[in-house]
Amino acid sequence: MRIVNLHSTAFVAAFRALGHEVLSVGIGPGCDVPLSEPLSARRFTDLLDAQGMAPDLVFWCDACQIPWVFGLETLPAVVIGYSVDQYMHPWHVPYSMAFDAVCVAQRDYLPLFEESPHCRPVKWLPLFCDPSRDRDQGLPRDVPVSFVGTLDGRVNSARKPFLQAFRTRAPLFMTTGAYAPIFGRSRLVLNQSAAGELNFRVFQAMACGAALLTEAVDNGLETLFTPDVELLTYRRGDPEDAARAALAALTDPGLEAIARAGREKTLSRHTVSARARTILALATRLAAQGAPAKRLHALSGVRRQLRKAYAMLALDEHLPLRTSDREFFLSQARF
Template sequence: MRICMINCALQDEFSRLGHEILALHPEPGLYDFPSLLEKHAFEPDVVVQQETLGPRVLLQGLGKLSCLKIYWSIDTHLNSFWQEEYSRLFDLTCSTQKQWARYLQDQGACRTAWLPWFGRRLPWYPWSSRKHNVGFVGRVTRHRPSRERFVAFLGQCYNLRLTQDVSFQQMLEIYQETRLAPNESIFGEINFRLFEAASCGCLVLNPAPIPGLEELFTPEREIGVFRHALELGSMISSSLNNLPAAEKMAKAAWVRVQEEHLPAHRAKSLLALIEENLSQFSKKSCDSSDLDWAMTLYRLWQARRAPVSGQTLLHLLLALPESPRKRCALLGFWMGMDRRDMVAHDLAAIFQANLHAEDHNVNRTASLAALHLEDLPMAKAFWLRLRARSPRLPRPPGTQRELYLAWARDLQRQGRLARPGLSYDHQRHVPESALECLILAHLLDSRDMDICRAMDALLDKQPGFEPLRLSLLSHITLHRPQDWLAGLKLGLVNLQGFRLEEGLEELFLAGSRAAQQNQDRKFFNALSAADPDRSIRTTLHPRPDF
């Protein structure tokens, strides 16, 4: 096959498989892709673009191509808010994150697949030849306070070898001299470090739970997994006390890399996806490509990352044929430009012309935009307009708070819990996730503990939101000091964020409050469920009055 690969780490593997490859590595920016192909006199059967981290390479004109187009998203956990639009320009979108591949499919991508990252073919070095017990390679800055606490904990307790700002080759050499490699992630993702350290023969100690992790490496046989600082500490101590057993696990992970997780393995997986999708591929052009392109730029503009001006984006949006997505984007654009007059104008136009009355997203976006203008009657009107076509919806809520909560439940049902990677600005953004609606409800009355609990419950299984949960639970325990369950959760979140002293203190206080209410058995059961290795209870037990 003739394959054009843009910034793809698997290009050499595909060449070895006998395919004709045009490998492009353009500088960050926007590219008219058909013109780029014409310049290289290359007519591909398949296009594969791999996401570049940092500044973006965005390909315009993909809808004009009649070949199979594939996008490989690397940091979907940080960029799904715009990639859910960009992925529509491709026939298949792969993600390194299992759960995010499913999410993109749910949000409108044509087809999706899980394609994890890969390791390296490196020699095995016995642990007896290694210099360092515990090592971590990664940049530590004030912008990642959780990582600062993570490395501080490891440095204080386990003589961590911390290395920053080194080349890729130097990083591999450091891990080849290291026995244990504790890992850290941003939003509960499977990251490069997992594969890199396992390739080097380290025992990787990885945060859990992460969807797909157990399919790549088997916990307790090939890697260790931890949920909080004390569990990680217990795991490091037991590994150092039994190096032969720990080395056996590390060797098993290294073998797994050699057998399943090398570039050649990923190339064969991608090739199988190409062949499967070619058999189903229709060579008609994509009618919605102009809309998908404009929406991609709009999402990046919302995050202040767009490579075009606001005026250029507005011209693109206005030039599109009428559609629900265009209408929602225009409302969001006017709100982002602080043009309240145009938000009000468009709301009136949509309502009076009965535009897209059947579209769920238009009605929700319009209702929430009206709430931004503090126009409760208009916000209710769009709820009623939707309810006329969806009888299951309850009667319109009576207050701003109730309407925000109702739309939060609606978004939660659609699986739109939060938008990781986007710094939500309630002054600029129409809320598009359950969390954002709850934030707006909370802003109406910060003393409403029910909303705080609803936000915490929403985020309980969402890694990466620990700082927000910490703030919410601290707020609850401040105003409801007898709520021992909130105190228990606060203690656990502190431990997840490597705040050991604060976490243990909160757990101790929560246990005392539960005992005062004759609910110590309930407290013990709840703590036991969160402490399968007993590391928390073992640490707390010496306190005489626990």
């Protein structure tokens, strides 16, 4: 299969390892075609022609960035999107109308995506680990409890006070940056989310061999993992309950068994390769069902929804956009 991957490159290596040709386009590091400005529909088509790429699949992978490539709704190839942070970006809902199917990482948000002009399917596709990076290196577990993540409060204002309160009751090493070296030395990893989502740390911590202590939330947590068997939970937003659970776990001789069970479940079912196979199988089904033709037949309705997404982006004062970017989104909202 010939695949054009847009934005996040999380799946690129997995697609290639499965034998597929991939051209990655985006503004992040490591893309085959790096972008410094938005790519209009015509320029995107010209780029594909210049690369000699007639894709079977165009895959938009959410990287917590504004869209930078336009005209996906007009393509004859299968187009699939993967929304990771839909709880932060409501524009994902109208933007997903450009896709022949949309995969959503947070299960509770599926109903928001169900209606579309071309009845495109919506699939729950939880996040994952990458075993090439997220692995147990057999180091001594000399860190009782760790947290690795952002602390500045721009996205999650509750995080810093939660961690500070936890730290007054239980041991906690917290830092930012590379998580794998810390998780590989941790007995217990503390996880806290922005909106009760199942974030990447759920999967990364367990893949690194640590026991996970995370919030008792919805979004499919207990569908994927069994509390007190494969992970530990605490009441969301309650640092006292989290500290109590951590202290009890650190004295529990069964903690290593929980860590081992969580690691085995994560590596057997929740890897980037497993998710890549799901996406590729979905693309094959959509091609066989003639999904692109259905989308093109409903193009006027699709574009009405896309205009909403572009207007939302142009008018969002919290986005750090240049004036030229806002003007570009406004022009797309009017097409």
